[in-house]
Amino acid sequence: MMVSVWRYSHLVFAIASSIFLLIASVTGVILAVEPILNKIEPYSVSGADELSLAETLGHIHTKYEEVLAVKRDRNGFVSATAIVDGKNDEFYIDPFTGEKLGSLIQKKPFFQFATNLHRSLFLKSTGRFLIGFASFLLILISISGIVLIAKRQGGYKQFFAPVVRENFSQYHHVVYARWTLIPLLVLALTGVYLSLLRFDVIPDPKVSLQVDFDSIQEEPIREYTQFDLFRNTPLSELRELEYPFSEFVEDYYIIRLKDREVYLNQVTGEVLAEEKYPGLQVMSSWARVLHTGEGSIIWSIVLGFGSLAIPFLTVTGFIVYFRRPKTKIKNAYAKHESEYIVLVGTEAGSTLQFAQEFHKQLLSAGKKSHLALMNQYSLFKKMEHLVVITATYGQGEAPASGEKFIQLVKKHRQKQAFDFSVVGFGSTAYPNFCQFAYETHTALEASDKGIALHEVFTVNDQSFESFNNWFMAWSKKMDLSIHLEKPKLLGSSKPASTFKVIHKAELPEEDTFLLSLKNLNGSKPVSGDLLSVVPTEGARERLYSIGKVNTDTLVISIRRHDKGLCSNYLHQLRQGEKLTATVVNNRNFHFPKHAKKIVFIATGTGIGPFLGMIQENVKRREIHLYWGARTKDSFDLYKDYIDKAIREGKLTDFKTAYSRQQAEKMYVQNLIQRDKDLFLDVLKNKGCIMICGSIAMQKEVLEELQLLSNEYLGKDLSHYQNRKQIKMDCY
Numbered sequence: 001m002m003v004s005v006w007r008y009s010h011l012v013f014a015i016a017s018s019i020f021l022l023i024a025s026v027t028g029v030i031l032a033v034e035p036i037l038n039k040i041e042p043y044s045v046s047g048a049d050e051l052s053l054a055e056t057l058g059h060i061h062t063k064y065e066e067v068l069a070v071k072r073d074r075n076g077f078v079s080a081t082a083i084v085d086g087k088n089d090e091f092y093i094d095p096f097t098g099e100k101l102g103s104l105i106q107k108k109p110f111f112q113f114a115t116n117l118h119r120s121l122f123l124k125s126t127g128r129f130l131i132g133f134a135s136f137l138l139i140l141i142s143i144s145g146i147v148l149i150a151k152r153q154g155g156y157k158q159f160f161a162p163v164v165r166e167n168f169s170q171y172h173h174v175v176y177a178r179w180t181l182i183p184l185l186v187l188a189l190t191g192v193y194l195s196l197l198r199f200d201v202i203p204d205p206k207v208s209l210q211v212d213f214d215s216i217q218e219e220p221i222r223e224y225t226q227f228d229l230f231r232n233t234p235l236s237e238l239r240e241l242e243y244p245f246s247e248f249v250e251d252y253y254i255i256r257l258k259d260r261e262v263y264l265n266q267v268t269g270e271v272l273a274e275e276k277y278p279g280l281q282v283m284s285s286w287a288r289v290l291h292t293g294e295g296s297i298i299w300s301i302v303l304g305f306g307s308l309a310i311p312f313l314t315v316t317g318f319i320v321y322f323r324r325p326k327t328k329i330k331n332a333y334a335k336h337e338s339e340y341i342v343l344v345g346t347e348a349g350s351t352l353q354f355a356q357e358f359h360k361q362l363l364s365a366g367k368k369s370h371l372a373l374m375n376q377y378s379l380f381k382k383m384e385h386l387v388v389i390t391a392t393y394g395q396g397e398a399p400a401s402g403e404k405f406i407q408l409v410k411k412h413r414q415k416q417a418f419d420f421s422v423v424g425f426g427s428t429a430y431p432n433f434c435q436f437a438y439e440t441h442t443a444l445e446a447s448d449k450g451i452a453l454h455e456v457f458t459v460n461d462q463s464f465e466s467f468n469n470w471f472m473a474w475s476k477k478m479d480l481s482i483h484l485e486k487p488k489l490l491g492s493s494k495p496a497s498t499f500k501v502i503h504k505a506e507l508p509e510e511d512t513f514l515l516s517l518k519n520l521n522g523s524k525p526v527s528g529d530l531l532s533v534v535p536t537e538g539a540r541e542r543l544y545s546i547g548k549v550n551t552d553t554l555v556i557s558i559r560r561h562d563k564g565l566c567s568n569y570l571h572q573l574r575q576g577e578k579l580t581a582t583v584v585n586n587r588n589f590h591f592p593k594h595a596k597k598i599v600f601i602a603t604g605t606g607i608g609p610f611l612g613m614i615q616e617n618v619k620r621r622e623i624h625l626y627w628g629a630r631t632k633d634s635f636d637l638y639k640d641y642i643d644k645a646i647r648e649g650k651l652t653d654f655k656t657a658y659s660r661q662q663a664e665k666m667y668v669q670n671l672i673q674r675d676k677d678l679f680l681d682v683l684k685n686k687g688c689i690m691i692c693g694s695i696a697m698q699k700e701v702l703e704e705l706q707l708l709s710n711e712y713l714g715k716d717l718s719h720y721q722n723r724k725q726i727k728m729d730c731y
Ligand SMILES: Cc1cc2nc3c(=O)[nH]c(=O)nc-3n(C[C@H](O)[C@H](O)[C@H](O)COP(=O)(O)O)c2cc1C
Pocket: 151, 152, 153, 166, 345, 346, 347, 348, 349, 350, 351, 352, 391, 392, 393, 394, 395, 396, 397, 399, 425, 426, 427, 428, 430, 431, 432, 433, 434, 435, 461, 462
């Protein structure tokens, strides 16, 4: 079923029940405290559960003139109802001595208030119904939530695999939902059960024992302590024992044990009647215990956290939903009259923003453009140019609005020839980067009339800059002179910081340079974060990976391009000059906190963030740095940093692959097979491999790692990627 249906249901159920669930959860947290407070009262006597009923009753009788009943509650506290100084009293006792330990715990008014609100909102039957119905919706929310998490994680097997973090609300919503799923489902199921019980939809059958009074024996007379049942039943089995009303033989002991009810002749000790509790009664009793946590501190705490999760999940869930870009599409031209068809595959809506901006620019250039979802692929009579912009979901699968696309391409054969471009939106944090875009491309290529304008173009992490690069190349091919504007939702909301240039090292023959910057104010970046630089007003931003080499100095490594506006702008900065730029958090590419062995793989300026990370290695963990460049000279720029790190024991070794140094070309990916033992060790033992540099290198490196992983570890590489053992930041 389509993800959007599950997501829509999840949302509708949550909206419908949110108020009631919030009340039930807040009161639920309070009520989870009550059984804990009760349980820690000092009325439990160690070892008492092993006493027999005969021993217990014997001890009680030595203390009180007349005993009417003895009970053992779920906390294991034993109480007696007895006549004391001529008055009827009920109190906790020590089963070893019969001694009074204290008065019965009275429900505090605060808990009584919370109980009434929790059960019925003070609205009697109407309130009970509303709360019961909200519990039912909570079951549906939990089920749809399970499906959504499985879809997001790429299958039920990956249910508990690490969650890729996109933003606070999305990440914590998924993580907490997974941890509190069991208590939430138990609370919801038992809540519905107890409501149905209350409204008599589920019957609550009681045992009804029949005594044959004609056959009651008066002999042989035995002391109650000699009764078999009393001698053979431990106190732990008892719920309640009622003494005979009078001394007449027709009155008998009523004993409620954990699993059955028994009537016992008070003179002979013979069992007069006995019956196990019906299944439904046992179930109802379990439902109460599971719902209230009574008698168990641990389960009460679990339920408390379950209840606490409801407000948290409600708030984060609504934030996730309402922050989603809207996906309504309006068109000025119908599909059969448009020469440009722009199809979008989106799930959360951000890809649509890009597609809309693109479509808008086509319209303003006077082109007949029609924008639609991929699932709306059909015959487009006048289509000459098709642009498909699509995200990827799950484990390289289609987003909700593109699920039917490939089938539709096979079904609707266009009559006229058309060219097509596929732009994939994805994230390198996921195992199958832009996989669905590649499948889309293949499907279109296989259709008779489609001619690919270029290979799939990929955009990582919704980078406007990358998208614009594609757009410029595409518009040039189309001979269109148009410009894109950055979609509003993607605007950088972080405040800019000021940096002072403290050093510039340069390798003119390689066109690379290393800028050392001092952060004068604003955000505190860590190595792996990105520095967004906008060289002149209105120009496109450029992102550079940050290496933080000491507390207030960071470096960025830059390749200068002849016509590169930003690289030339940065290049002309002199020592002491100031630069305004924004730090972008790149959480998925930070130095791993726990891995014992780490491998860094970089090409060219991709070494930048690693220069900082090796400085962070104060615990001297094992770090191997693989670096690829054209010639040995390229290394001069970074030599001091690397030598120092090796001297200080912060870098274990540094291995290079120079492509133009020797006759035979050498690339970093070639070193992987050679050093396979190290790579296998890192993957097997929860180490981490970090890759930074060109996308082409990333692809080659991943292929090599995939081979190793299949051949020696019997696992797909995605297994390690899902566990965040492979981190990438390539461009
Ligand atoms: C649950 C989930 C799974 C994803 N799986 C992949 C994936 O397998 N490959 C990939 O390249 N990107 C993946 N992504 C990243 C999205 O494709 C990317 O964030 C995209 O820009 C989202 O576009 P949308 O907002 O239009 O849906 C995934 C994102 C999410 C939330």
